[in-house]
Amino acid sequence: MKSHDKSPLATQVVLYFQIHQPWRLRPFHFFDIGSNHDYFDTPDNEEIAARVARQCYLPANALLLKLIQKYPQLKVAFSISGVALDQFQRFCPEVIDSFRKLATTGSVEFLGETDYHSLASVVPGTEFEEQVLDHTAKLQKYLGVHPSVFRNTELIYSNAIGRKICGLGFNGVFLDGIGNILGTRSRHQLYHHPEDTGLRLFLRDYTLSDDIAFRFQEHGKKLTPEKFMTSLAKTPAHAKVVTLAMDYETFGEHQKKESGIFKFLEGLLTSLATSGRFHLIKPSDAVTTVLPAGPLDVPDTISWADTERDLSAWLGNDMQQDAFENLVQLGTRVKALHDAELTDRWRRLLTSDHFYYMSTKKSNDGEVHAYFSPYASPYEAFVNYMNVIHDFTGLVGAREKDLSVANEQEASLKAEAERREMHTPVWAMKLENSYEK
Amino acid sequence: MRVLMFGWEFPPHISGGLGTACQGLTESLVQDGVNVVFVVPKMGGDEYAPGMQMISGADIPIPVARPSSQKTPLPQITAVTGTILDARQAKPDGNTMTTTPTSTQVISLTPRPHFAAPRAVASMTVVQVPSYLTPYAVPALPYAIDFVVAQENVPFDIEESLESAYDNGEAADTRSEIQASATNLKDCEGVSPVLNTVSSSGAEDVALDELEVTEFTTYPFSGAYGGDLMQETARYADVARSIAQHHDHDVIHVHDWMTFPAGLAAKAESGKPLIVHVHSTEFDRSGDHPHPAVFAMEREGLQGADHVVAVSAWTKQILVSRYGISPAKISVVHNGVVPKERSAALARRPGSQVVTFLGRLTFQKGPLYFVQAAFKVLQKFPDTHFIVAGSGDLFPAVVEHVAHLRLSSRFYFTGFLKGDHVDKVWSVSDLYVMPSVSEPFGITPLEAVQAGIPVIVSKQSGVSEVMQHAIKVDFWNIDALANAICTVLAYKSLSSTLRKNSKHEIKNITWAKPARKIKTLYHEITR
Known part of the structure; x- marks a missing residue:
């Protein structure tokens, strides 16, 4: 990577795309309770995965591969949820193949996250660690890669979460570059965790990122690569890292092909690859080459969602909190059963999207919630x-009953066995016998 | 005794309510030898009305005033009792009454095949006016989706009118036109009012040349909720005038406010006495803030009536205090219930103790009191489960309140229930609670009793006047309600006594008694 000219003024650009598809629930009526346990058996999941694969993942990956072959200096990262990977494997395995091809170019990095794109980071206990390790194993299994930089669900982050991430062996993590954690400091630097100084913090430039993701066609005007590069060039000369992050579905799904979004992506990546001032860099390389500007303290939990940039998109109202509390309570019981299938179901229910659909926020944020929601x-x-x-x-209650019956049977068997057994050691029996004589 | 009766819903698609009451009452009246012509704005197609003749308001020709320059030959039209006119030539070009016909035609049809059999019985005439309107508050939010679907289940049967049209040889050549207009009708249904123009050039049927009009129109009633409701009541009145003219009757009997203009119009036409039957008032539905236009329509009907029937003393008191109607003019006639054996258990019980609310989620039904009482019950009996069956504008508020109190793990929302789903819910319920703020009658507790479930009703309900073996509390007294629920759950002997006695009691709450009372009323008023 040192082959390209690296003037002292060069600004590194980290670009990552997020990919996620939840296991949506099927319509589950009151009368289904107790009689039908297929929660995720809906054609929606397959249809949506196949559609987005056709409109976005496959054409975008093909474009990316073509460009990387032309410009090897082009570097990007992906954050793909485990549930998305599972659905690709099941419904459209060619998507997995196309990512594996990208992985072998060496220009593409894959980030760690929670396996189920879940709210595990706010669940008490070790759920977070378990899901992160599962996700790491999944990346190995599907794509043959091992992540070293982390991106939590919806960029949910706090000092405490950072500590857990560091403990799992990651040396970098993404945050949203919002004003109330940065104060007057620049988001165009790397920072480190206040205590775990080995953990680098990337701060997403949400203005530039959202210019692409949400404002590609605003007020009838389309964004062009030139316009974007002009905005990018306005970042101060001493800026070290610009972090851009958005849904990969922006390309071909949120913005359809007809809008010219792929032309834009091609133009943008070409401009970045050939720019004198800006250099695309993989997050893991940025961690090792860019010096951090100092510690960044994030005592309260933040995220990239809605205007509030906190947990309110998922746990803001009573319905969300009540549902979440019910699920968390159920979690301890589920885990005690040591049943992989039940644990998988429970984790699918912990996926953040279900809670996002229950948001009652109004205005712009409400519209975004409604766009993604399958519910009226x-x-x-x-x-x-x-x-x-x-x-x-x-279901869990029935399984617990079975288990306690099994346990009881086992215990009574043991007791019976013990009752029938002579517990006196042989030497003592001998001794006893000798006394009697 | 011949009665011209106007309702809004004859087949009870929604459990309880006006349709159920109208069906129960008229069937018993017919058995008592009263001749009833029952008019509904729109028929669903599954009305079973033995001994009744039903007439659809959508098929009643209405005189339309036309500019004199467009004089056409006097129309002749089939208007024989028992014959349904079904010519449709829709002109969905707005509300104007001067729709120009492209051709004149009449298609006279014999009664629709599936009506023919029950219709053959003599004593009752049912005038078909397709209906799915109810006197209840319009659910304003999109959450009441099931409610809307329920309406869509009873579309006007276009195919059938076409089939019938083919049966009539004369109409064959107008086939394509009818088809085209039928399509329009379908598109416009529930969206905008459409005028059907029926003119006639055929001379072999009964001539109506005494009418000084040149054109007839029929109104396809949309049967939809919403802003057009007021307009539809006015149109219904137009139709009523025409029906009153063509059906001999001794007394006019109308049910709830949307039919009041129709009743007044019919009375103006025939001069016969008018009985206004109140199943629900605007104060029940909206509390202290009645819809001014609805209130005005109710008061006009009540004042213009020769006599008023209230479904309970509770309602009579509202009519006296809120509408200023003289108590002497009002008779209380409690509703009955049609005996029915409920189907056996089908659903799976969500818990060992299940308490059920079944009704629309509206201010009138008091669902939030149910939630608050549940909160208190759960402190005593944490394993109680609560079903909320129904939809309505308070659905979001009820859900949010349940979540706020963190009761979601004990609550079940079924949405609006149709058909045997109601029986399914009964089959898993241990107790039914109706905490209505103001319930003119309330037939659901009687249906719960039929299903063998003990009931708690609010004192602010008409049904509490006829039930001795039910626990009665003030709707606002959460503590008393919670306490009542707890006692029924705790003492099996109480629960079984209530169950047994109320089931016995209900055998006497039939429609025969109210029908007799109303028949007497007819005789008194026509004397």
């Missing part, structure tokens, strides 16, 4: 989710 209203999302929770609770 947050109330229906909640009722459907709770119907599933009710059924799942019944």
Whole structure:
């Protein structure tokens, strides 16, 4: 990577794309409770995965591969949730193949995250660690890669979460570069965790990122690579790292092909690859080459969602909190059963999207919530989710009963065995016998 | 005794309510030898009305005033009782009454095949006016989706009118036109009012040349909720005038506010006495803030009526205090319930103790009191489960309140229930609670009793006046309600006594008694 000219003024650009598809719940009526335990058996999941693969993942990956072959200095990263990988494997395995091809170019890095794109980082206990390690194993299994930089669900982050991430062996993590954690400091630097100084913090430039993701066609005007590069060039000369991050679905799904989004992506990546001032860099390389500007303290939990940039997109209202508390409570019971299938179900229910659908926020944020939601209203999302929770609770209860019966049987067997056994050691029996004589 | 009766819903698609009451009452009246012509704005197609003749308002020709320059030959039209006119030539070009016909035609049809059999019985005439309107508050939010779907289940049967049209040889050549207009009708249904123009050039049927009009129109009632409701009541009145003219009757009997203009119009036409039957008032539905236009329509009907029937003393008191109607003019006639054996258990019980709310989630039904009482019950009996069956504008508020109190693990929301789903819910319920703020009658507790479930009702309900073996509390008294629920759950003997006695009691709450009372009323008023 040192082959390219590296003037002292060069600014590194880290670009990552997020990919996620939840296991959506099927419509689950009150009368389904106790009689039908297929929560995720809906054609929606397959249809959506196949559609987005066709419109976005496959054409975008093909474009990326072509460009990387032309410009080997082009570097990008992907953050792909484990549930998305599982659905690709099942519904459209060619997507996995196309990512594996990208992985072998050496220009593409894959980030760690929670396996189920879940709210595990706010669940008490070790759920977070378990899901992160599972996700790491999944990346190895599907793509043959090992992540060293982390991106939590929806950029949920705090000092405490950073500590856990560091403990899992990651040396970098992404945050949203919001004002109330940075104060007057620049988001165009790398920082480190206040205590775990080995953990580098990347701060997403949400203005530049959202210019592409949300404002590609605003007010009838389209963004061009030139316009974007002009905005990018306005970053101060001493800027060390510019972090751009967005949904990969922006390309071909949120913005359809007809909008010219792929032309834009091609132009943008070409401009970045051939720019004198800006150099694309993989996150793991940035961690080792860019000196941190100092510690960054994040005492309260932040995220990249909504205007509030906190947890309110998922746990803001009573319905979300009640549903979440019910699920967390159920979690301890599920784990005690040591049943992989039940644990998988429980984790799918912990995926952040289900809670996102229950948001009752109004205005712009509400529209974004509604765009992603398969439900007519947050109330229906909640009722459907709770119907599933009710059924799942019944399922767990039945399994617990089976287990306690099995345990009882085992215990009584043991007791019986003990009762029949002579517990006196042989030497003592001998001794006893000698006394009698 | 011949009665011209106007309702809004005849087949009870929604459990309880106006349709159920109208069906129960008219069937018993017919058995009592009363001749009933029952008019509904729109028929669903599954009305079973033995001994009744039903007439659809959508098929009633209405005189339309036309500019004199467009004089056409006097129309002749089939208007024989028992014959349904079904010519449709829709002109969905707005609300104007001067729709120009492209051709004049009449298609006279015999009664629709599936009506023919029950219709053959003599004593009751049912005038078909397709209906799915109810007197209840319009669910304003999109969450009441099931409710809307329920309406869509009863579309006007276009195919059938076409089939019938083919049966009539004369109409064959107008086939394509009818088809085209039928399509329009379908598109416009529930969206905008459409005028059907029926003119006639055929001379072999009964001539109506005494009418000084040149054109007839029929109104396809949209049967939809929403802003057009007021307009539809006015149109219904137009239709009523025409029906009153063509059906001999001794007394006019109308049910709830949307039919009041129709009743007044019919009375103006025939001069016969008008009985206004109140199943629900605007104060029940909206509390202290009645819809001014609805209130005005109710008061006009009540004042213009020769006599008023209230479904309970509770309602009578509202009519006296809020509408200023003289108590002497009002008779209380409690509703009955049609005996029914409920189907056996089908659903799986969500828990060992299940308490159920079944009704629309509206201010009137008091669902939030149910939630608050549940909160208190759960402190005593943490394993109680609560079903909320129904939809309505309070659905979001009820869900949010449940979540706020962190009761979601004990609550179940079924949405609006149709058909045997109601029986399924009964089959898993241990107790039914109706905490209505103001319930003119309330038939659901009686249905719960039929299903063998003990009930708690609010004192602010008409049904509490006829039930001795139910626990009665003030709707606002959460503590009393919670306490009542706890006692029924705790004492199996109480629960089984209530169950047994109320089931016995309900055998006497039939429609025969109210029908007799109303028949007497007819005789008194026509004397």
